[in-house]
Structures are given as C-alpha cells and as structure tokens.
Amino acid sequence: MFDALSERLDRLSTSLRSKGRLNDADLDEALADVRSALLEADVELGVVRAFLDAVRERLSGEVLSQSLSPGQQVIKAVHEQLIEVLGATPLKVTYASKPPTVVLLAGLQGAGKTTTAAKLANWFKQQGRQPYLIAADLQRPAAVEQLRVLGAQVGVDVFSEPSSPVDVARKGISEASRLGRDVVIIDTAGRLAIDQALMDEVRAISDATSPHYTFLVIDAVTGQDAVHTARSFHDVLELSGLIVTKLDYDARGGAVLSARGVVGRPVVFASSGEKMADFDLFYPDRMASRILGMGDVLSLIEQAERTMDADVVAESAGRMMSGTFTLDDFLAQLNQVRRMGSLGGIMKLMPGVTKEMRSAANNIDDGEVARVEAIVRSMTPQERRDPAIIDGSRRTRIARGSATSVAAVNQLLKQFTEMRKMMRQMGNGSMPSMPGGLGRMASMAARGAKNTDALPAGFEALGAGMANAAASRGGKNKKKKGGRVTPPKQR
C-alpha cells in the first residue's frame, strides 16, 4: 500500500515542483490518494473527512520544502498529523491513594477482553504492583475458566463466583483489599453487538465499583463500525482510554484512529499476540506508519523475532552499541538477517526507504551476501576481531582464500569501518545521515539498548542488514547481469 500511495504521490511531485507552493487543486489530488489509503486502512469515513480537513489546514499555502518532494511533504504532514492525533493527551497511569486501583475492561465479544485482562495484570505485575483479576463475564461459556487459566500463567489470582456480575465485582474488590492487592482488573461480559442488556450490565458494574480507569478493548481488524462501538461505550461509561488488540494481524488498524476520533481519549496499551508478554504501552508513531502502510516496522520486528536467535543478536548488539563490534558479529548478524528472507524483501518493509532504494533493493543479489561471507570466513580470528591489522599481504591472502579480488576485500573493510562508525552513532542515539524512518529506528534501537527487554531483539541486526544492503547497492553494477534478481517479497 505504501508503494501504491507513495508512488502516486511521487507522480504528483513533478507537476507540483515547478509551482513551488501547494495550492488547493494540488492538495485535492494528493489528499484523494490519502483518503483512499485511510479508507483501505478501515478509518471511518467521517473521521477520514475530519482528519483530511486538518491535514489540509496544515498544508495549504505552505511553501514547498527544498529537501522533500511535494508528495513526500504531503506524506510527512499526514504522518505528523496522525502521530499528533494518536499521541495527544497521553494517559499517565497513576495509582489510587487508597488501594486498590480499580480497572474496568469493556468491549464487544471477541475483541480480546479476557486475554487483555491477563496481559494487563502481567504488565502491572512487571511495574511492581500486586494485581488481582476479577472474572465478571458470566455470560460466555467458560470465560471464567479461560481467565483462571491465563491468570495462572501470569501468576495472578482470579476471583469469581456464580452469582451476578455486580456481586462478583463488588466481592472481588473487597477480597482484593483483604489480600492487600493494589490493582484490580475486572473482566466484563461482551456481547455480539451493542445492546441494552450489555450496556445495563456494564453500567451496573461500573456504578458499583467506581473504577479509576475504564478501558475499551478494541480489535485492530474492526471496520467502519468502530466509531459506533466506541461512542456507545463512551456514552455509558466515560472511558479513560482505549486498548487496541490483535496488532499482530496484518490489518492496518484504522479502527484505532476512528475510535480515538470519536472518544477523544488516548490509546493506552497495544496488544499484539498470543503470548502474555505481547503487550506494551501504545506507540503513536508505530501506529501512524502502520495506518498509512508506510513500511510495516511491526511486521519486520515480528519477522525478525520469529527467525532470529535472540542470544546471538543480543550478544553482538551489546558490542555494537559500545562500538566494539567485530567482523565475527557482522557475520553472525548477516546470517541472522539472511534467515529472515531476502534482503530485497526486508528493504520493502522498512520505513523511510526511498523509491530508488527500493528498486535497488529489488536488484540486491543474495549471492553477493554469500561472497561477503566468504571473505570474512577467509580471515583469521584475530583479523576478524581487529580489522586494522589487515595489511597488503593479508588482503592478498584473504582475496585468494575467498576467490574474490583485493578490491572486493578493500571494499568490504571500508564498508565495515563505516558501519561500525554508524553503529556507534546509533548507540549514541543520533544518526544524522539516515533518512527519517531509519533515524527513528535508530533511536528506537538506542532505547532498546538501555532497556533490554523493551524492544524485541533483531532491531539491531536490521541496522546491519541496511548497511549491508546499501553496501551491495554500491557493487550492483558489476554483479547485476549474472546475478539473481530477488523478487519483491509478498506482503
């Protein structure tokens, strides 16, 4: 989708550039494409309109930037507006002065409330709290049982009894106080659709327990109906925020924007998988890129996670950040990245990759990677640790050993040195020479370095993958003819 959207906007560029300024007609054309993209992402029509009005206001009459194409400038404005809207009024989770802090979860059936309840309990536990779960969904067969199983998985007790949802909630809270638990999470019944009985029940629970936080659990694959759901719950419950689930699906998740748009409350948590740990605070920038289909960093992370050997990556990532990255690490990472699929495919998933880089990525020859590997493998362990000792005679030996040329060895060493420099900068959290998306990733990677568990392993290796992809691009003229052209990966 990013391909389609950005290419359409690129075409627009040529006609706009000569004018130096965006006028209304140009904007109409650009925004029509953005509109399609948002609708394809399931953003509700009314929300799309309001959003485009805001973007138009932001852009109209603006002087065209020298460094960006007009199409890019539109994307940038749209992206910024998305982040602003998704990330405004962040919710700071604080705790009640008189515990327990009561959290109520509401939502439609199938949105993932029960799983979310357990994940949220796990999250609070990680924050050093002592959570307690209350299963007040007495509707769905086996819902209580499901929460008990999940609660056991995360080591949190679950309270329930076969009475009424309101009684369960009330007794659960006093039980939590008795046990000295400081956070209580109440799972409520969902219905297939909004109806009076559901609203009455959840309102009764809310009235009886006066929750400090009420979260609506909303499913990222929801379509246009998201606004209706969000509004109905908000009218009855006064939501404090949203929790978006099923971000591991390939849906673009426009429902988040729809719900955010009508409720005006922040998205607080994002849940992305079947494991209890797949739950985190919500990052607006990731969501914005995703809605626009601009390089699905999330799926890249997942892909990396599934295929990468976390230990190998973590070990070399640590050295990478401290600037003591060696050719051995480089080789290990190269192999990790190769396991993720073709480099061309990976490049397509990255945000901030320009059209030129993308087409170059399609021409990357995976055989070239094998050649790099051969060169590194022809070095002694000492040389790999300290490439500075590789003099002329060593170079000749390595070239012979790897059946390449001295020039190829030189090129690799040069690229490696540059990459190491870049990694060091990445460790410092600044990466001036990289395009926007990569800069963002770099700072995320830097965050990950400080906070080891916050970011999945593999981020760092992507930097290596990028550097390598760029390196391969340098040599593509020589190799292209005989080389295999990597087909773009199916998304």
Add this chain to the structure above:
Amino acid sequence: MPEVLVSETAPMPVLEDTSLETRLASSRGVFDRVRSLSGVGDVSTEQLNIVEEVLLRSDVGVAMTNSVLDELKTNGAPDGIAAALRTILINSFGGDRSVRTSADADRVAVWLFVGVNGVGKTTTIGKLAKQNHDQGRSVLLAAGDTFRAAAADQLEQWATRSGAEIVRATEGADPGSVVHDAIGRAKARGIDIVLADTAGRRANSSNLLDELAKVRRVADREPGEVVETLLVLDATTGQNALSQAREFLAAANVTGIVLTKLDGTARGGIVVAIERDLGIPVKFVGVGEGVDDLIVFEPHAFVDSLLGA
C-alpha cells in the same frame, strides 16, 4: 500517592468532530436518499457520491466501491439508481450456496471450521450442532482448538446443550490427532457428521496456516471426508477480512463463509468483495445470540440490509 488519576497533558486536537453524530445519522437509511434521487437513465455525481458513502460505510472497501461506481457510470440506471445498485450487488452473489451434509459411502462427513481469534467459531459450531441435531443427524464435535485456554470447555457446554457427543484432548495436544480420533469415534458409532473446531489463528502466520492445512489433510483422510470448510468471519471486521479469506482459502480450501455478528450495526460489506474476488460463497449468517439466530444466507435480504433499506 497522587490523588489525581488521569492527567491530561494537552487539549484534544482538531479531530474531535462535533458534526460526526449528524454524519452518522445521515448515513442511516441512505438507500432512501438514493431512491429519492432516482432519476431514470443517467446517474448524477450527487447520486454517485451517496452510493459511494453507503458502500464505504458498509465496509465494502475502496476497490470494490470504485468498481461498482464504474459499473453504474457505464451502464446507467434505466430503472433508477437504487434498482441498478441493488442489481449489481445481488449479481455479485452468484456462487453456489448449497451445503453438503453427507459424504461418500462409508465415509464420515466433516465440517471444518476455520478463522481468526474471536470471530465466534466455537459458538457457530454450537449452533450448527443444534441445528444438525434438530434436522435428525447425529453430531459429534471435535475440540480441535487445543490452544486457547478453556476452548474445549466452551465447546463441551455446547455439546451438552445440543445433544451432541464431543471428543476432546488436553490443552496443547496435537489438533490433528483430536480430529483423527473424533472421526474414528464417529465412524465406529455410525455418527452422521463431525463438526471440527480449530484454534483461532491470525491469517498472516504461515506456521499456523501450515498446521491448519495439516489438520485439514488429516480430516480428509479415510474414513473422514471434509465436505465443508467454513471460514467464520466477523461482520465488524474491515478490509482485513479479504486478506483473511485469501489466506485461509489457500491453506484450507475454504468452501463457504459464515458471517457472524450481523445483528449489530456492522453491515459486513466486505463479503461482497470476497465473493466477487475470491469466489467464496457466504453460506450462513449469524443475526443474534440464540441458537436459531444462525440462518442460511440470502443475497436479497443481505443486500437490502447492506443498503439500509
């Protein structure tokens, strides 16, 4: 400990749209609006805009909506735009909607249920178990969702309610072996039909889809025969439903769709695109929580509700 629980750091941005309510209201009964605009012959831009809005709001999707608009523009609307639109949509439901309930001689008919998490697979199986039972067929349920906590418990409650037998295994067991055992038991007891549950899985994970393909192969091996593979879709799902359908079609050779949760405000328009693009017919729709609220899909009724008639 702070007493203030929610701290707002910035005012709500521009997106808060006070006129949204009005817009929502205006989207209801749009079919009437289209009808009221009905001229004969050519279609006006105003009419097309309304049609576009109706279709987009029903989750029909941008591509499908554009193709419908093109068709309207090309063919005109000799009997008024409402009739023309209705015809186009009804024609897109041209597939064979018959449901197979029996297998070849000496084999056990199997309905395999697939879909992502939370769409209502288990509930759908419960309801269809009851309906098959009421139609005089003996039913056995295979609790092939060995992943989700308590999924088998949920199915067992349905088995009790609908008078069906159930074969289940412990959590984490191999779903293929559960289905295999169920078919063996059904064969031994002369049971007419096996309804097999599978774990909900997201459609973009090849590992999970491979596992599903394996379950299907096991179910289709003698003495079993998969006569229907039903993809359960949630009507509130947006454009992702199309990609779900595509992936499950490839992995499990889906023969029909069960569209659930159609009793709410969601219209489930994405099935238009699914049937037209992928040729998978909708066979059942869920219009309520009661056992009898799962009904046979009827294109005319669906299109009318889609258009808010």
